[in-house]
Amino acid sequence: MGENVCGVCQKKEAEWKCSVCGVALCSECVREVQMENPGQKVLGVQTSPLKSAVRKQKVCEKCLKEVDFID
Numbered sequence: 789m790g791e792n793v794c795g796v797c798q799k800k801e802a803e804w805k806c807s808v809c810g811v812a813l814c815s816e817c818v819r820e821v822q823m824e825n826p827g828q829k830v831l832g833v834q835t836s837p838l839k840s841a842v843r844k845q846k847v848c849e850k851c852l853k854e855v856d857f858i859d
């Protein structure tokens with residue numbers, strides 16, 4: 789295990805960072821916010837590499853609950 793460990797579970801290797809608080813996130817702890825239409829939010833969706841046209845942000849679970857993603 790390297791030094792780049794997930795800051796949430798502190799077990800798995802981090803692959804992303806929370807775009808809000810900057811905590812390191814592994815593939816299990818990362819949450820993705822998708823905004824497919826203005827004013828519409830879809831929270832807690834599992835990562836999907838297929839929808840590249842959708843605006844996405846990687847966040848931690850804590851920020852997913854606490855932050856409103858409104859432009």
Ligand SMILES: [Zn+2]
Pocket residue numbers: 794795796797798799800813814815816817818
């Ligand atoms: Zn983790």
Ligand SMILES: [Zn+2]
Pocket residue numbers: 806807808809810811847848849850851852
């Ligand atoms: Zn966060």
